[in-house]
Amino acid sequence: MKSISLFVILLGLWLLMSGHYSFLITSLGVLSCAFCVYVARRAKLIDKEGLPLFFFPRLFNYLIWLFKEIFISNLNTAKVIISGKIEPETFTVKASQSTDVAKVTYANSITLTPGTVTTKIKDNMFEVHALNSDFGNDVRSNVMDKKVKWLEGDQ
Amino acid sequence: MFLAALIACAFSGILILIRIILGQTIFDRVLAVNSLGTIIVIGIALHGFYTNRPEFLDIAIVYALINFIGTVAVLKLFSTGSLGEQRK
Amino acid sequence: MDLFIDIITGLCFFIGSLSIIIGACGLIKLPDVFSRIHAAGMIDTGGTAFFLLGMILQTGWSLITVKLILIGVFVFFTSPVTSHVTANLARKKNLMPVGKKIGKLL
Known part of the structure; x- marks a missing residue:
């Protein structure tokens, strides 16, 4: 199949x-x-994560939301770089997804929005580096976490 | 219009080259080379449109893939000292 | 109608150029590796997205559009992976980011 x-x-x-x-x-x-x-x-490359079918029904909505988020944080990063006032901070967040694919999606979404980068992953704790406390509060408010949880569905 | 965009790409490429020359650690240099690769992908596509030969887009796709593989290979070589594992 | 599409394309190219030039300035200006990754991410997402959007508007609908979308998909899938690998390796080599640390790090 x-x-x-x-x-x-x-x-x-x-x-x-x-x-x-x-x-x-x-x-x-x-x-x-x-x-x-x-x-x-x-080469046994076709395993159960090869084609995550349970993502597809809600993927389109999630992508639109992600692009909007990327645009907003691009603007904010540009402001920070031009003004030169940076105060980086490092912290850990907890991921509530159950499957590995959803965790990877969450970490990649954090990295894809400029201003926040996932630097380390251990089990379901992510270590995140943020350029500013605003970006940090964005990640810590767990909005994206809930979105990816919703994208994953009931797995 | 395409020419102006190409000039902007070239200008930011020069700025990134300054970072490659200055860079304190190897990670700065690898990161800057990766960004330069992304700008070159955009530049190849723009050049294809500028000269009315959109076949250049194939080269841009291949460049994007090679850019990714090259960056990951250099980082792996730097972290472990070899590109593959010996089979036991 | 042609003029309208040209104007929108020009606007997209302008935003994209501004995005990559600000990203390159940030790559020079910011103090350490972890901060520079944000500037590189800005080049990868903002710049690529707007340039590709402008070119898609310029071609209309053909096989070339599909290739442009493929470039976008490749860049958007590979950019966070390289950022994460770089950051992870820098942390493994015991580089600490500047700035404050909240809580216990991994």
């Missing part, structure tokens, strides 16, 4: 990137996609 979905995704990517659709070239593409799937199966 996962192998078939990987094959379909690879083939779609190949067709989008190539742009030539003659018979010979397309059959060569199908052969190379099948070979990639075979190598991935042999």
